[in-house]
Amino acid sequence: MRFGYTLMTEQAGPKELVRFASAAERAGFEFEVSSDHYFPWLDEQGHAPYAWSVLGAVTQVTERVELLSFVTCPLMRYHPAVVAQKAATMSLLSDDRFILGLGAGENLNEHVVGRGWPSANIRHEMLSEAVEIIGELFDGGYVNFSGQHYRVDSAKLWDLPQRRTPVAVAVSGAQSVSRFAPVADALITTEPDGALVRDWDRERAQVREDATRKFAQLPVCWDPDPAAAWRRAHEQFRWFGGGWKVNAELPGTAAFAGATRYVTEEDVAAAIPCGPEAEPIVKAAAPFAEAGFTDLALVQIGGEHQDGFFEFAASELLPALTKTYG
Numbered sequence: 386m387r388f389g390y391t392l393m394t395e396q397a398g399p400k401e402l403v404r405f406a407s408a409a410e411r412a413g414f415e416f417e418v419s420s421d422h423y424f425p426w427l428d429e430q431g432h433a434p435y436a437w438s439v440l441g442a443v444t445q446v447t448e449r450v451e452l453l454s455f456v457t458c459p460l461m462r463y464h465p466a467v468v469a470q471k472a473a474t475m476s477l478l479s480d481d482r483f484i485l486g487l488g489a490g491e492n493l494n495e496h497v498v499g500r501g502w503p504s505a506n507i508r509h510e511m512l513s514e515a516v517e518i519i520g521e522l523f524d525g526g527y528v529n530f531s532g533q534h535y536r537v538d539s540a541k542l543w544d545l546p547q548r549r550t551p552v553a554v555a556v557s558g559a560q561s562v563s564r565f566a567p568v569a570d571a572l573i574t575t576e577p578d579g580a581l582v583r584d585w586d587r588e589r590a591q592v593r594e595d596a597t598r599k600f601a602q603l604p605v606c607w608d609p610d611p612a613a614a615w616r617r618a619h620e621q622f623r624w625f626g627g628g629w630k631v632n633a634e635l636p637g638t639a640a641f642a643g644a645t646r647y648v649t650e651e652d653v654a655a656a657i658p659c660g661p662e663a664e665p666i667v668k669a670a671a672p673f674a675e676a677g678f679t680d681l682a683l684v685q686i687g688g689e690h691q692d693g694f695f696e697f698a699a700s701e702l703l704p705a706l707t708k709t710y711g
Contacts, residue, residue: 386710389416389682395425397688399434406443412699418455418682423494426624444478458490465515466540469522476546488555491633571598577672599678606686607694611660615650623648663705
């Protein structure tokens with residue numbers, strides 16, 4: 386299993402994120418993923434810079450790590466044709482180190498364009514059309530498209546990388562797996578669900594023989610003081626336990642604050658490894674390895690607590706993870 390670092394746009398500004406990206410590569414992480422938000426989850430996180438500007442800058446301060454959007458919603462804030470253009474440009478800037486991660490998005494970020502928030506079924510229909518449009522543009526040449534949700538009029542990507550940009554799609558259940566496993570290059574999800582991974586492989590095997598990578602994400606809160614780690618994880622990440630069926634629907638930070646007002650520090654500490662030791666993080670990664678995931682991105686909670694985490698990752702955490710799962 387490979388281990389990556391999360392550029393958490395909700396908890397740091399653009400210059401800090403670019404610096405973190407360089408430091409994470411030096412620390413030994415193999416890939417880096419970036420969230421793509423218009424809002425943070427909670428006011429306490431306090432940031433939401435434009436992810437694609439950050440990622441473009443990151444290509445120029447890193448040399449080795451793969452880069453992923455984790456994930457971009459090509460439904461409302463961004464038209465799929467524009468997402469394809471951004472992804473192709475990222476592949477060129479990064480010398481083919483970019484993977485386009487796509488998902489059906491959250492009301493939290495998409496409501497800003499004033500089009501309302503469709504039901505999950507409609508969002509999956511929209512994402513299917515978006516993936517098709519992006520794929521046709523990656524093929525080269527002019528693209529015209531007339532679907533139920535999108536139109537494309539004589540679009541073409543004039544700057545395409547030699548290597549076709551891989552597309553990973555975030556899924557959460559049987560419906561999204563059956564829809565996207567045959568057309569995506571990689572899987573993204575949040576839970577260590579072995580059944581979902583097996584379903585993905587089965588659906589994909591019906592149309593394609595190549596193996597796919599499976600990406601997941603694990604929040605951690607490193608701090609020399611365990612009590613400080615518990616407090617910070619609760620302050621900034623208590624939303625995480627709501628699950629994506631809930632998190633996708635809430636419209637703003639006030640809603641997330643209200644929905645999590647009864648979540649305690651103990652609740653968060655039971656779900657997120659907190660403190661100065663590597664062993665709890667190594668143990669927390671085990672369900673993902675057992676479920677068949679190939680790539681796990683760590684989220685260090687707290688934008689101002691990254692430098693110590695990088696030292697810890699280089700000296701203790703990554704060697705321990707690699708020894709156990711490498």
